[in-house]
Amino acid sequence: MAVNDQLGNVSYLGFQAALAGYIAALVCFGVEFASSRGAAPTAAEAVSMTLRAAGRGRTAVLDRGRDEKSAEPPNSGIGQIVKPPTSARRPMGPLFGRAGLIVTTIGFAAQVFSIVTRGIAAGRAPWGNMYEFTSMICAAAVAGFLFVLYKTRTRSIGFFVMIPVTILMFVGGTKLYTQVETLVPALHSYWLLIHVLAVSLSSGVLMVSGVASLMYLLRARYERKLKAEQAWVKEAGTPEVTARQPAPAAAGFVPQSVVADKSRLASLPSLATLDRVAYRTAIVAFPVYTFAVIAGALWAEVAWGRYWGWDPKETCAFVTWVFYAAYLHARATAGWRGTRSAWISVLGFVSVLFNLFVINIVVSGLHSYAGLN
Amino acid sequence: MVTRDATHLTGGLAPDRPEPAGGQPATPAGQGRIRGALAFLRNIWRQLTSMRTALVLLFLLALASLPGALLPQWSLNTSKTAQYIVDHGSWGRLLNTLGFFQVFASPWYAAIYLLLFTSLIGCLLPRTWDFVGQIRMKPVATPRNLSRMPHFESVSVAGDPAGVAQRINAGLRGWRRVERVEGPSVITVSAEKGFLREVGNLLFHFSLLGLLVAIAVGKLFGFEGSVIVNADDGASSAFCSSTPSNYDNFRPGLLVDGTDLTPFCVNIDKFAATYTSTGQASSFVASIRYQAGAALGTADWTSRALEVNDPLRVQGQRLYLLGHGYSPVFTVTYPDGQTQTGTQPFQPEDSSFTSQGAVKFLDPPGYLGNAVRGHQLAIVGIFAPSALIHGGIMTSEFPAANQPGVAIQIYRGDMGMETGRAQSIFSIDQNQVAIGQLVKLNRANLAPGESMSLDDGTKITFTGYKEWVSLQTSYDPAQGWALIFAITLLIGLMTSLIIKRRRVWFRITTAAPEGTAESGAVDHGPADEAVSVAASTVGRNGVVVGVTDDLVLYVTVEIGGLARTDQAGYGDEFGKLVGVVQGGPDGR
Numbered sequence: 001m002a003v004n005d006q007l008g009n010v011s012y013l014g015f016q017a018a019l020a021g022y023i024a025a026l027v028c029f030g031v032e033f034a035s036s037r038g039a040a041p042t043a044a045e046a047v048s049m050t051l052r053a054a055g056r057g058r059t060a061v062l063d064r065g066r067d068e069k070s071a072e073p074p075n076s077g078i079g080q081i082v083k084p085p086t087s088a089r090r091p092m093g094p095l096f097g098r099a100g101l102i103v104t105t106i107g108f109a110a111q112v113f114s115i116v117t118r119g120i121a122a123g124r125a126p127w128g129n130m131y132e133f134t135s136m137i138c139a140a141a142v143a144g145f146l147f148v149l150y151k152t153r154t155r156s157i158g159f160f161v162m163i164p165v166t167i168l169m170f171v172g173g174t175k176l177y178t179q180v181e182t183l184v185p186a187l188h189s190y191w192l193l194i195h196v197l198a199v200s201l202s203s204g205v206l207m208v209s210g211v212a213s214l215m216y217l218l219r220a221r222y223e224r225k226l227k228a229e230q231a232w233v234k235e236a237g238t239p240e241v242t243a244r245q246p247a248p249a250a251a252g253f254v255p256q257s258v259v260a261d262k263s264r265l266a267s268l269p270s271l272a273t274l275d276r277v278a279y280r281t282a283i284v285a286f287p288v289y290t291f292a293v294i295a296g297a298l299w300a301e302v303a304w305g306r307y308w309g310w311d312p313k314e315t316c317a318f319v320t321w322v323f324y325a326a327y328l329h330a331r332a333t334a335g336w337r338g339t340r341s342a343w344i345s346v347l348g349f350v351s352v353l354f355n356l357f358v359i360n361i362v363v364s365g366l367h368s369y370a371g372l373n
Numbered sequence: 374m375v376t377r378d379a380t381h382l383t384g385g386l387a388p389d390r391p392e393p394a395g396g397q398p399a400t401p402a403g404q405g406r407i408r409g410a411l412a413f414l415r416n417i418w419r420q421l422t423s424m425r426t427a428l429v430l431l432f433l434l435a436l437a438s439l440p441g442a443l444l445p446q447w448s449l450n451t452s453k454t455a456q457y458i459v460d461h462g463s464w465g466r467l468l469n470t471l472g473f474f475q476v477f478a479s480p481w482y483a484a485i486y487l488l489l490f491t492s493l494i495g496c497l498l499p500r501t502w503d504f505v506g507q508i509r510m511k512p513v514a515t516p517r518n519l520s521r522m523p524h525f526e527s528v529s530v531a532g533d534p535a536g537v538a539q540r541i542n543a544g545l546r547g548w549r550r551v552e553r554v555e556g557p558s559v560i561t562v563s564a565e566k567g568f569l570r571e572v573g574n575l576l577f578h579f580s581l582l583g584l585l586v587a588i589a590v591g592k593l594f595g596f597e598g599s600v601i602v603n604a605d606d607g608a609s610s611a612f613c614s615s616t617p618s619n620y621d622n623f624r625p626g627l628l629v630d631g632t633d634l635t636p637f638c639v640n641i642d643k644f645a646a647t648y649t650s651t652g653q654a655s656s657f658v659a660s661i662r663y664q665a666g667a668a669l670g671t672a673d674w675t676s677r678a679l680e681v682n683d684p685l686r687v688q689g690q691r692l693y694l695l696g697h698g699y700s701p702v703f704t705v706t707y708p709d710g711q712t713q714t715g716t717q718p719f720q721p722e723d724s725s726f727t728s729q730g731a732v733k734f735l736d737p738p739g740y741l742g743n744a745v746r747g748h749q750l751a752i753v754g755i756f757a758p759s760a761l762i763h764g765g766i767m768t769s770e771f772p773a774a775n776q777p778g779v780a781i782q783i784y785r786g787d788m789g790m791e792t793g794r795a796q797s798i799f800s801i802d803q804n805q806v807a808i809g810q811l812v813k814l815n816r817a818n819l820a821p822g823e824s825m826s827l828d829d830g831t832k833i834t835f836t837g838y839k840e841w842v843s844l845q846t847s848y849d850p851a852q853g854w855a856l857i858f859a860i861t862l863l864i865g866l867m868t869s870l871i872i873k874r875r876r877v878w879f880r881i882t883t884a885a886p887e888g889t890a891e892s893g894a895v896d897h898g899p900a901d902e903a904v905s906v907a908a909s910t911v912g913r914n915g916v917v918v919g920v921t922d923d924l925v926l927y928v929t930v931e932i933g934g935l936a937r938t939d940q941a942g943y944g945d946e947f948g949k950l951v952g953v954v955q956g957g958p959d960g961r
């Protein structure tokens with residue numbers, strides 16, 4: 001197995017370019033997000049808020065199939081919090097957002113290039129050690145984000161996805177970086193190709209899911225505040241606030257909200273959107289993750305003499321799997337939809353990261369590949 | 374029927390259903406207590422099999438597994454676990470008593486998963502019945518007030534009710550559907566899709582059960598045995614798996630007593646490892662010969678290369694190459710000229726295979742009876758495949774045997790083999806040294822061929838080394854089943870997550886006032902409400918309703934949609950269903 005160091009260095013350049021792109025994207029999305037304070041909620045957001053307010057029924061989150069893509073105003077008869085069209089400074093935000101999207105895409109391309117060249121340089125699947133593996137996860141997460149963006153056009157997710165991605169990329173590129181190496185015999189198996197590919201892709205997509213759930217929790221907290229404010233204002237009997245009345249058709253006069261004005265969280269996507277993003281990404285990633293665990297068991301049968309042995313890595317993978325099973329369950333259990341299931345999803349995401357870093361670095365087991373050497 | 378069905382659709386399960394409020398007729402006094410007890414049990418059962426309990430148990434399962442990943446476990450690393458307990462004093466002992474170092478064999482862990490699987494069975498059986506019932510049932514009747522559905526649309530189109538119903542039916546290919554006449558000129562179409570989702574879900578959960586059983590069978594009837602064998606062209610006798618005592622370590626399943634193992638024999642001829650220049654291993658291969666079945670005891674051997682990631686599968690058992698190391702060979706020449714040769718696997722201590730161990734010579738020639746015990750010899754020390762002496766300490770700088778060397782210390786006296794204490798093959802009993810029964814003599818660093826002499830004229834020669842491999846035999850009669858259930862589990866999971874359960878209802882009315890009267894005759898209040906909703910919608914859209922001059926008939930179609938889990942994702946598809954009514958190209 002020839003190792004090509006020069007090409008390996010080229011690959012690392014690609015990695016650094018990707019990291020630079022992602023950092024730039026983080027900044028751009030951040031600026032967009034920060035500048036959107038007090039922005040008007042989109043139609044779907046208003047719907048989502050009212051539906052939550054309307055009662056804590058069996059279906060906490062639900063949207064009437066009206067996408068926020070359509071600019072059409074929410075149905076009358078549904079309370080809404082809308083601000084008059086805002087000042088001329090506003091367009092700065094979307095500009096940065098678009099720039100963020102562009103650098104993300106460039107960074108992603110650089111990363112794919114980096115992964116491919118690394119594979120060629122090593123003459124094997126480029127996911128054989130932690131640096132390579134981290135890179136794969138980040139690539140999968142960014143790909144997942146781009147896809148979600150394509151589907152929902154909610155760029156604010158970008159800011160939140162880029163935070164863990166840049167952190168992981170940074171740690172991967174500095175602390176975990178290794179020159180191109182051949183693999184220990186324990187890893188000479190086509191199962192490496194299958195098992196680790198499935199693990200890293202699903203972990204990356206689960207990262208998007210976990211981030212969406214985190215945003216859901218933030219947004220839910222914000223909406224609770226908003227509701228409290230509404231209740232307070234109503235009690236105080238301020239005449240301007242008529243949130244529960246149908247909005248006047250031409251929006252000549254629109255009630256305002258202090259909370260919505262002050263909080264940047266007002267520009268987060270609606271709960272319905274976040275819930276859907278978290279769920280959709282989870283149901284894509286979960287079967288892949290399940291497959292990865294099964295493939296790992298098949299490999300363990302070939303390499304270690306048993307298909308399951310409660311090695312720390314295996315145990316933690318099992319815990320993660322159970323968390324996601326619980327998440328899917330919770331979404332079908334009365335009283336557990338919404339915030340509670342979002343918490344479980346976040347726990348699942350934490351255990352993915354825990355398994356990747358803490359178990360690999362702190363707790364040693366067979367998976368530390370020290371077994372035979 | 375309808376109620377149950379509707380609960381199902383919203384994702385709730387039997388236990389989430391509100392209980393009918395004590396509708397039981399009063400019972401005779403004598404039966405009261407039994408009934409009470411039964412009711413109590415039924416209640417517990419209902420609790421146990423509810424979604425909420427399943428969720429909590431899943432949670433507990435995850436939490437309870439965590440110590441298994443974070444704390445050392447007896448089953449994985451005995452010495453590390455023992456050390457941990459010592460290091461943590463009374464905490465360590467308490468955790469040990471509570472089973473935290475063997476989580477997956479602890480009673481509380483078993484309690485959680487047994488409860489979970491009981492809950493699973495209790496949940497699956499009624500669901501299976503329900504499902505079988507549902508297959509035979511027609512799609513549920515159209516609810517009166519469709520505008521309450523999460524997805525609702527009302528359109529008015531040209532055509533007569535029967536014609537429009539036909540068009541809708543044609544556009545619903547692949548849906549289970551039924552057409553009902555609610556009254557003169559009121560036709561409804563109910564349709565549903567995604568039954569496979571429930572099939573997938575049931576398959577998934579049943580596979581979980583199957584998987585658990587397969588794992589349990591493996592734990593009961595399987596075994597693992599490991600042994601270290603020198604690779605020396607058959608100079609050591611072959612290893613045969615006929616009895617547990619042939620293994621260095623044998624871990625039987627609960628129902629395995631080791632009396633009827635299916636034997637096979639292996640000879641390790643050669644072991645070869647290759648390394649990169651940095652000392653990282655790049656390949657391990659053991660050349661073996663084996664025989665099994667009818668060939669046993671004959672001269673008929675099959676040759677094969679045994680590698681990591683490529684076990685030998687023979688007689689339903691698997692033989693693995695798990696580790697390797699070095700066994701130094703020493704020749705002792707006693708003062709009377711007799712020689713003995715000894716070799717013993719040394720344990721690798723680092724990635725460059727600095728190995729430590731002990732070679733014991735228990736039968737010195739020329740002594741009888743108890744005198745033997747006073748003259749046993751032990752060679753204790755380090756073997757380094759690429760020896761480097763630095764500050765008087767020998768370590769290895771490379772894993773391959775480029776420049777083998779040993780740093781040894783000799784002991785003479787009573788090894789203490791009769792004390793009854795278990796002895797490690799890698800070390801001597803330090804107690805015997807402490808009580809003076811085993812005397813420390815001189816020490817030396819030797820290269821192959823070099824010798825050292827003891828005070829009594831005994832000569833010890835480091836003649837060379839062999840390589841050893843550690844082999845493991847595994848037997849699990851149910852692992853094929855575990856694989857099958859894992860596959861069905863995955864198929865069930867994907868089916869259930871990909872396929873969406875959806876319902877759609879169409880109510881076709883001629884929206885003219887007389888329509889109201891007609892349907893009102895059949896079905897009171899609510900139908901009026903539905904029509905009035907429809908009418909207002911039509912009005913808002915500004916569409917002319919009713920029979921026009923050129924005798925084109927318009928009907929109002931209300932469409933309601935409900936999805937089981939993925940409410941939000943139904944939107945696009947629902948839009949297409951609305952398109953069906955309007956008769957777009959193939960329903961779009």
Ligand code: HEM
Pocket residue numbers: 324325326328329331332384386422423424425427431489490492493494496497573574577578581865866869870937938
């Ligand atoms: C042994 C532990 C269990 C695991 C690991 C597990 C796992 C899962 C997973 C991953 C899903 C989502 C995939 C799908 O919809 O098919 C699911 C769904 C479901 N499970 Fe379980 N489950 C377990 C036990 C149970 C129990 C005890 C019940 C009954 C109380 C149950 C009832 C359900 C139901 C009704 C759904 C469908 C939810 C929906 O419609 O989305 N499960 N389960």
